[in-house]
Amino acid sequence: MGSCRLFSFYDSELLSDIGTVGAFAPATLAGIVMGMRTPLYQVHVDAGAKIVDFGGWDMPLHYGSQIDEHHAVRQSAGIFDVSHMTVVDILGTEAKAYLQHLLANDVAKLKKPGKGLYSCMLNEQGGVIDDLIVYRRSDENYRVVVNAATRDADIAWMAEVVKGFSANIVPAKDYAMLAVQGPQAIALAGSVIPASLRADAAVLEPFQAAEADGVFVARTGYTGEDGWELVIPADLAVAWWNEFIAAGIRPCGLGARDTLRLEAAMNLYGQDMNASVSPLVSGLGWTVAWAPADRNFVGRAALEAEREAGIGEKFVGLILRGRGIMRHDQRVTTPAGDGAITSGGFSPSMERSIALARVPVGAGADCKVEIRGKHIDASIVQTPFVRNGKIQIII
Amino acid sequence: MSEIPEDLKYTEDHEWLRVEGDGLITVGITDHAQSALGELVFVELPEEGQVFNKGDACAVVESVKAASDVYCPLSGSITDVNNNLADEPELVNTNPHEGGWLFRIAPESEDALETLMDTIAYEEYLSGLED
Numbered sequence: 001m002g003s004c005r006l007f008s009f010y011d012s013e014l015l016s017d018i019g020t021v022g023a024f025a026p027a028t029l030a031g032i033v034m035g036m037r038t039p040l041y042q043v044h045v046d047a048g049a050k051i052v053d054f055g056g057w058d059m060p061l062h063y064g065s066q067i068d069e070h071h072a073v074r075q076s077a078g079i080f081d082v083s084h085m086t087v088v089d090i091l092g093t094e095a096k097a098y099l100q101h102l103l104a105n106d107v108a109k110l111k112k113p114g115k116g117l118y119s120c121m122l123n124e125q126g127g128v129i130d131d132l133i134v135y136r137r138s139d140e141n142y143r144v145v146v147n148a149a150t151r152d153a154d155i156a157w158m159a160e161v162v163k164g165f166s167a168n169i170v171p172a173k174d175y176a177m178l179a180v181q182g183p184q185a186i187a188l189a190g191s192v193i194p195a196s197l198r199a200d201a202a203v204l205e206p207f208q209a210a211e212a213d214g215v216f217v218a219r220t221g222y223t224g225e226d227g228w229e230l231v232i233p234a235d236l237a238v239a240w241w242n243e244f245i246a247a248g249i250r251p252c253g254l255g256a257r258d259t260l261r262l263e264a265a266m267n268l269y270g271q272d273m274n275a276s277v278s279p280l281v282s283g284l285g286w287t288v289a290w291a292p293a294d295r296n297f298v299g300r301a302a303l304e305a306e307r308e309a310g311i312g313e314k315f316v317g318l319i320l321r322g323r324g325i326m327r328h329d330q331r332v333t334t335p336a337g338d339g340a341i342t343s344g345g346f347s348p349s350m351e352r353s354i355a356l357a358r359v360p361v362g363a364g365a366d367c368k369v370e371i372r373g374k375h376i377d378a379s380i381v382q383t384p385f386v387r388n389g390k391i392q393i394i395i
Numbered sequence: 396m397s398e399i400p401e402d403l404k405y406t407e408d409h410e411w412l413r414v415e416g417d418g419l420i421t422v423g424i425t426d427h428a429q430s431a432l433g434e435l436v437f438v439e440l441p442e443e444g445q446v447f448n449k450g451d452a453c454a455v456v457e458s459v460k461a462a463s464d465v466y467c468p469l470s471g472s473i474t475d476v477n478n479n480l481a482d483e484p485e486l487v488n489t490n491p492h493e494g495g496w497l498f499r500i501a502p503e504s505e506d507a508l509e510t511l512m513d514t515i516a517y518e519e520y521l522s523g524l525e526d
Binding site: 050061062066255258259323324325327345346348353372 | 433434436439455459460461462481
């Protein structure tokens with residue numbers, strides 16, 4: 001890949017290859033470098049998607065307009081191929097006890113089969129190894145959905161922690177995962193899923209799943225809109241995808257997924273938190289189940305010590321008042337000290353720049369963000385920025 | 396396939412240049428560049444009167460996901476910038492060679508254009524990048 005100075009990126013995150021001319025090479029040069037592909041890869045290519053590398057996977061960034069795809073999800077319905085995400089089943093008589101040790105949130109909250117919850121998986125230092133959703137399928141069968149790029153590290157860690165428990169870690173195989181999201185998503189998608197599942201799926205509560213005939217459907221998402229995430233057999237993926245499109249749901253790429261989750265103030269692993277920061281300074285304190293006090297989860301001692309010492313930082317939203325676009329890693333200055341942007345970008349709904357940031361607890365309502373040497377005014381705000389199609393904050 | 400108008404000159408950094416009747420030079424980014432960057436949401440332009448050397452970073456184009464520098468393709472002083480881009484950065488995507496121009500520059504030297512590519516050379520340059 002030749003150097004090409006117009007495309008010298010400030011923001012070199014997972015999606016950073018958008019503009020580099022050579023970035024098209026991995027997907028188009030047969031036999032040289034090829035990423036992993038989902039069962040829908042060819043469908044994306046045929047639909048004109050711009051394919052980028054995402055955590056080792058060749059994934060659609062957009063199908064023409066990332067901004068139009070974003071609006072489709074806020075206003076109607078969009079579908080995302082998220083088959084790169086990792087599904088791991090935890091089976092065995094001590095599956096529950098194991099997960100109560102492995103996770104910072106408590107699976108004892110899952111009172112009935114089908115219920116799910118969001119949790120962090122911590123290391124002994126209280127750093128976040130990954131964030132995930134765990135579902136109780138039965139007393140001896142839980143399903144965990146973790147990120148794509150962290151797959152190997154996650155499974156290795158799970159295997160390390162499981163020693164001494166009567167439980168098996170079984171990565172799922174030959175599946176596709178689809179997310180249909182938006183105010184019209186469930187109405188439009190309902191006709192596509194099997195009749196055996198339709199009635200149950202229609203009445204799911206948020207963070208509840210139903211399954212039948214090898215299809216797993218949960219009322220979850222990563223957009224701030226209503227919708228489903230579905231795990232289906234890989235050999236159904238193309239047919240289902242085409243039926244969802246025929247039903248009026250718009251294909252959306254990872255670009256729109258990122259701006260939607262940022263507006264919804266949902267954390268992105270690797271950017272908003274990682275193995276060296278705790279959930280308590282990542283806006284995820286609410287996911288840590290402190291009670292009962294004798295539940296000994298990995299990282300608990302470190303988090304208790306951190307809490308005892310006093311937490312110096314808070315995780316907030318920022319809205320840029322001046323001109324420009326906030327990006328990951330830019331410095332935030334406040335009278336109480338400096339902080340940093342963890343995720344930043346352009347909000348298509350608000351048509352201005354928004355960000356998530358870690359700042360000193362004493363920071364007030366105003367701050368400045370350093371963008372290319374200039375200090376631009378920004379407001380510190382409560383998140384989310386956008387939820388269920390509506391802007392939540394006006395400044 | 397990118398549009399590569401024949402009345403323009405091109406740089407390896409994917410800028411186009413047009414010599415205007417008054418000797419000023421209009422600069423923008425190519426159709427290939429805007430397509431590779433994706434939808435632009437912010438453009439930071441130089442100020443009129445600013446003087447740059449060839450190769451200085453003089454503007455920034457930001458797409459939804461990333462910011463990229465634009466380097467001054469020749470030495471000279473900025474005479475004019477496209478203020479329409481403040482409210483409509485997407486003009487760079489929809490009309491990269493006309494309405495989406497970035498700035499005009501009074502070149503220090505007349506020879507500055509001689510090393511630039513014409514349409515055929517830029518087309519070959521692009522196909523070289525894709526191989």
